[in-house]
Amino acid sequence: MNSFLLAREWGQEPNSSFRRQLLQHRLQRLALNPDVKIKRRHGAGILGSVNALSIDNTIHQLMVSGGANSSINVWDLQNIDQKEDEDLILDTLNAVPARTSHKFGITDLHWFPFDNGIFTSSSFDHTLKVWDVSTLQEAYTFTMEDMIYSHAWSPIASHCLIATAYRSSSIRLCDMQSGSYTHSLSGHTGNVLAVDWCPKNEFVLASGSADGTCRLWDIRKVSSSFACMDLHNKYLPSNQTNISHYGTVNGLAWTSDARYLASCGTDDRIRVWNMESGRNTLREFGPIIHNQTTSFAVHPCMIQPSMDSDVFVLFPNDDGSLALLNLLEGSFVRRLSTHSLKRINCAAYRPDFEQCFTGDMNGNIYMWSPKALKSPTKISDLETRRNIIQEVYDSLINIPVTYQ
């Protein structure tokens, strides 16, 4: 560290390379933060599980969590920043109690990309609700025919379309401006579990389905998808009969430069697709992925600590651990474990703060942050240490020595 600082002091290394390396290094040091405890607010028992988490995209200060008991909590993360040292128990800022609005469990939560006043929630109760954060009142409800697995906002679009994946083989687009459905995209042969918008082109949508395919859609065209990924790289992506995963595709995420798409499936694989050629990059992360969920979408949490750094994926595993993967290198970096064998359902990354939040089946929300280098010296520590040594010494000199 200090030799890096010396090189920077001399103007030999630009700060950008130092920043990239340090941020990557810190990401690899992610660990459970023992000082921050987040209160359990999603009920007890089997329905106490946390199903979805989302952190707002503007100032990265508000987080919403949704539980299997249909409750939604809003958390102010600034409280964590302000009292990071002492043992902090973070309590909810505002909450929608269970069964007051949604009837069944929450499946997905997303903030409106352009301000932190609105978020949307989808649920097993067939509804997608739009929330006003300041009052925590539902502003609008879209009702589908069946339970909704996940939904997605476009991070760049001028249109206000929410793509929803519900228990059907088509994707429905809900228009926030008119409050109605514009159209559906059909072409999958199984239930669609995951959807994600392309971060560079507002009309391109990616979807993953139980038929084992991962497709790309141009929403302006009513026809079938324009690409279907082939895991063998044997056929062109335009071939509609390609297979992307041996099993249900239950999660999708784009990299921020829209050059790669990561998909995960119940075949315990994460595949990385090159979005220029549409081909499988054949990245292999090994046997640490455990992913059998089909009840809602599992979002691989895409992390890029700085503009020019590597892209990492934090993948919530079935066995209660998180897998940290380097997406483009195709390497497994670390396994982060909560030591409870219950599944982690969701993970969210808080940019600029290097914090990660996870929600699991036990109903706990944990905060992960880079391990501090060294805790500061406290007088009390020094004194207690001194006393212990004194005690040991005292005990030793008071032992009567006997010779036989």
Add this chain to the structure above:
Amino acid sequence: MTYVTYLHKPSSIRNAVFCKFVNASSWNVIVAKVNCLEVYSYENNRLCLITSANIFAKIVNVKAFKPVSSPTDHIIVATDSFRYFTLFWDANDNTVSNGIKIQDCSERSLRESQSGPLLLVDPFQRVICLHVYQGLLTIIPIFKSKKRFMTSHNNPSLHDNFSVRIQELNVVDIAMLYNSSRPSLAVLYKDSKSIVHLSTYKINVREQEIDEDDVVCHDIEEGKLIPSENGGVFVFGEMYVYYISKDIQVSKLLLTYPITAFSPSISNDPETGLDSSIYIVADESGMLYKFKALFTDETVSMELEKLGESSIASCLIALPDNHLFVGSHFNNSVLLQLPSITKNNHKLEILQNFVNIAPISDFIIDDDQTGSSIITCSGAYKDGTLRIIRNSINIENVALIEMEGIKDFFSVSFRANYDNYIFLSLICETRAIIVSPEGVFSANHDLSCEESTIFVSTIYGNSQILQITTKEIRLFDGKKLHSWISPMSITCGSSFADNVCVAVAGGLILFFEGITEVGRYQCDTEVSSLCFTEENVVYVGLWSADIIMLTYCQDGISLTHSLKLTDIPRSIVYSQKYGDDGGTLYVSTNNGYVLMFNFQNGQVIEHSLRRNQLGVAPIILKHFDSKEKNAIFALGEKPQLMYYESDKLVITPLSCTEMLNISSYVNPSLGVNMLYCTNSYISLAKMSEIRSLNVQTVSVKGFPRRICSNSLFYFVLCMQLEESIGTQEQRLLSFLRVYEKNTLSEIAHHKFNEYEMVESIILMNDDKRVVVGTGFNFPDQDAPDSGRLMVFEMTSDNNIEMQAEHKVQGSVNTLVLYKHLIVAGINASVCIFEYEHGTMHVRNSIRTPTYTIDISVNQDEIIAADLMKSITVLQFIDDQLIEVARDYHPLWATSVEILSERKYFVTEADGNAVILLRDNVSPQLSDRKKLRWYKKFYLGELINKTRHCTFIEPQDKSLVTPQLLCATVDGSLMIVGDAGMSNTPLLLQLQDNIRKVIPSFGGLSHKEWKEYRGENETSPSDLIDGSLIESILGLREPILNEIVNGGHEGTKLDISVQDLKSIIENLEKLHP
């Protein structure tokens, strides 16, 4: 509003080109310094600055190319943010003009190349190649046809660029090869397993394509590429030099150090007289080599010949006549004469020095009697130096005469309108020299003698020379010598008009008219000095620590006055104020003080005594005769000049430091006004009338990192790289070195442990002890987990002694004094220590976000700057360290300083600066705990240290109050000031008008250049750029008129052109 200007402009040179820029018949060297291009002409073995151009962007590379249609070379400048433009010399206007305006080739989605931006020009002038992103080459074809040049006016030299993909992502270096058929490239790159390969490409300009060529080489070393005229390429790796071409695959030569810079060979021009098969190369240790490759049919033999050591080079330019320009980032840039066998010199000789103080790691301001000086820790590796920057009077040597053993000298004007006689007084010899009007020196044997001379002047209305030696008083009328031989040895003497006065051993003072004795006075003790002034008054300094004033008149000699001193007077000079009947008597004492008594009508004005300590040894005082100033030289350990400027005594240092004696010497035909000598030579020199910034270099073993000072010493934390012969590994060693302020010599040092890096030092309140903080950097650790705090004190026998040691769990990155406590930034914490009874105690500590980099304190706040998480405001109340407020933005701080109450100035690693505000009266807790961004702007350079200080005292009517001084990696010192509420609107409008009226180089926008640059967005800057406003002073009246009247849709200002000029002059006074 914040006002920023340069005290010292950036001086680090990273790029330079050699081309025919100004005209087709002479050569120019163009150097790039951060955001400034300087055009030098190369003539008479010197580089002379022709012009400089301020670019509103950071220059990353500059290259020359020659469009067919143009008689001269154009230059292409690549800037940060992935843009380029071209410039050429407009012969009609005699200025640098814009060729192609800024071309943006940025693409946000691509990743920047790890090797940094590369800019290359085809040796056959067909294309220019730019590599900034991984896997992407931007090709810019150079215009070929003359016809099209006539028609397209706005795009005369280059075609539009196009981009091609290459497969190599991790490029180490690229070179353009000598291939006459098609422009070709060699790419040195690393694959995913970090193995280095070389591949080649051919560019197809017409099809805008790139084809792979068949020359490839695998498993070589990372390094630099140099194209060879024979079509191949040299790879200067870490261990070997390889030669790779179609015919010859690999040839190797062992190297000692990796090559970092090389001179491009200029083979197309035989006029340069350079041998194109020879390259000058430099390595990391600053060693220069001559590299020669001899080609036979199948092999190539390479030869590397050591030339000598120089500054660590960032760029080299081979010049005709065996000269070499070395541009450096770490030390002064130099123009060298290379050794040549024919001329029979084997050493590198420095012909010209270009001062560079980059990179500045730390600095302090040292205020003493002679004004402020800035001491910087500059340089790195072997080129570490301390630089002492003073606002001093510059002395320029005109002629040097090598001569040793000179004690004193005198010059006199004898029947001439200039000083035509010089007397050199040696220990037991005097040599007289006659200077002819043409400046030819010849010895005069009549006046030379076997004794040393004490005093020389002319008497009898300039008709005779009076010379007082230790034995006699001699009068010389041009032909004959008359003398009076003293019975005892003469200790001092002086004269006024025709009256002469000498003191001989035994304390006897004799008065003469010519050489006729007219009176005598016996003192109680020996005479140490005397000074004969007007009205026949003699001031005599006695060894009994008295000064007596003797008046000589027809009736005899009377003691009119006496002054009792505490110290023994050693040198006395009386200076009359012009147009006043009073005067000042300057007395230097044996312990380095200069006392000043003001006289009025022969009486001491009461309470007029002033004491100034100028050194520790006795100081020689001498008159300096000048038309404008009635000044006095004071020569102690360092030479100084004392004079009155509007009734205020000014003591300024002189830029030359190793003087033994000094005298004024008037000779207008030679352009000199003073004479000084050192151990080895006498110099005829010109002293300038105005003060300017002068940089003195003190070389340091290793490189300095931190500095602090007390009244006597500089305490410098140094490190040095040492190579162990056995393991061939480099180790960093740390030292605390103590330098005496007056002599600037190292008098003591302390060596720290192995792997221990010195990080911080402060002086404690008692002005004696210093506290040093270190951290252990073991090679297998990411961050230090242990360190030490140590207290040192100078002992009476000039040794440095450790008094206390305290182990801490991390590296002590920064230390400051807070009241009587020591605040230390240790890894991710801030700790407060107290030093009591020889031990350190922890008083309290608090955790900070990631890594504490810098701390600043005032009465009740402690501000900690974090490596990546901006700043935290802490308070120490009732023995508790608590966090009061914090900024939650990710900001990579490098230094912090408190600007004013609750305003904090933070500098960022990408060159931004932010002023943060703490709202401590807000009714809401969350507002009080959160710092607000008040102002943000871009400064352009990474700032290593910010300190509160004013180097030059602001004048009463100054528009801007200077507040902070920032030192940067590129060797600039920036003044950050406040323009005040009333001046801000005018200055802002003026800045806006200048932006609109003055065309910028490359069409770059100054407004954009100063914008704050975040990772994802830029935002307008709140800043008045002093260097922009000052740049218009030299412009012609019509342009100034346009600025005042708001041309190009600007706002009309309420001032006249004359007002504008006085505003700028006012602003310019902030810095010399």
